[in-house]
Amino acid sequence: MNVTVIGAGTMGNGIAHVFAQSGHAVTLVDLDQSRLDAALGTIDANLGRQVKKERITAEQQEATLGRIATQTDLARGVSEADLVVEAATEDATLKAKIFEQMDDAAPEAAILASNTSSISITQIAAATRRPDQVIGMHFFNPVPVMTLVEVVRGLATSDATYETVRQLSEDLGKVPVEVNDAAGFVSNRVLMPMVNEAVFCVHEGVATAEAVDTVMKLGMAHPMGPLTLADFIGLDVCLAILEVLHRELGEDKYRPCPLLRKMVAAGYLGRKSGQGFYTYD
Numbered sequence: 001m002n003v004t005v006i007g008a009g010t011m012g013n014g015i016a017h018v019f020a021q022s023g024h025a026v027t028l029v030d031l032d033q034s035r036l037d038a039a040l041g042t043i044d045a046n047l048g049r050q051v052k053k054e055r056i057t058a059e060q061q062e063a064t065l066g067r068i069a070t071q072t073d074l075a076r077g078v079s080e081a082d083l084v085v086e087a088a089t090e091d092a093t094l095k096a097k098i099f100e101q102m103d104d105a106a107p108e109a110a111i112l113a114s115n116t117s118s119i120s121i122t123q124i125a126a127a128t129r130r131p132d133q134v135i136g137m138h139f140f141n142p143v144p145v146m147t148l149v150e151v152v153r154g155l156a157t158s159d160a161t162y163e164t165v166r167q168l169s170e171d172l173g174k175v176p177v178e179v180n181d182a183a184g185f186v187s188n189r190v191l192m193p194m195v196n197e198a199v200f201c202v203h204e205g206v207a208t209a210e211a212v213d214t215v216m217k218l219g220m221a222h223p224m225g226p227l228t229l230a231d232f233i234g235l236d237v238c239l240a241i242l243e244v245l246h247r248e249l250g251e252d253k254y255r256p257c258p259l260l261r262k263m264v265a266a267g268y269l270g271r272k273s274g275q276g277f278y279t280y281d
Ligand code: 3HC
Pocket: 046, 047, 049, 050, 053, 116, 117, 139, 140, 141, 142, 143, 144, 145, 146, 187, 188, 223, 224, 229, 233, 237
């Protein structure tokens, strides 16, 4: 299958990695060639980890990289796609614009999927003339490691589109879970209030970030504490998701903590910016 991935950030490069690794021809699209080059470097390094652990061979690493082409022009990048997975910035206006352009340039039969973490698939689909072929394909970071794909059905998503994406997710070695379209789906509707509450604990002086994380790691057997996880996801991404939950579901329990807003305003975005609840090299 020809798979095009839009956006070469953390999620985009992980998604390109897993599709290429399972034998698909992948075109990775971003506006900026330097971001594409950086993404290929990250994919190479992550494949290198798998080689070191003897999960794949050096030949498979080379073959996987060889299946990934890059493109800075969106229309050209989707022109031969059977499936497009959009993993651009979490912004509803931007996504609607990208889907409109993809709808114009992709083959008629192509499925247009979004890796959005909280924006309505129904709303994204309405920007196209093929809402029955639009679906949410929500991966989790780090994509090569996490086995879940939350498959989100918009109001008009057809059974045929759902079935293709479900099967494809299984072929990638993932476990697809069917979810209907609602703000934050299941994953972030459940996860983000916990992250936000952890930020409120620090904001209100209940405990330090380290203490909150230790409580949740050792007391609840989470692999990462919620604030380490927030840094890992990106504090800007967490804030954007909470804003969607708060606006769409209209309840105070989703109100983003003022400390989270302040940190994002200061450019403390977590691991990717070097500073979040913790400092990174
Ligand atoms: N690519 C390939 N392999 C990777 C990798 C990557 N990017 N990152 C880690 N790995 C591999 C390692 O090589 C190692 O492999 P092994 O099992 O064969 O030894 C394995 O993953 C574990 O990695 P490490 O030993 O380096 O470190 P940890 O044991 O601490 O695990 C972790 C790291 C897998 C990230 C673990 O801490 C974890 O599961 N954290 C929680 C992650 C999580 O919750 N993600 C979801 C975020 S929410 C989201 O993405 C949705 C969005 O909408 C917000």
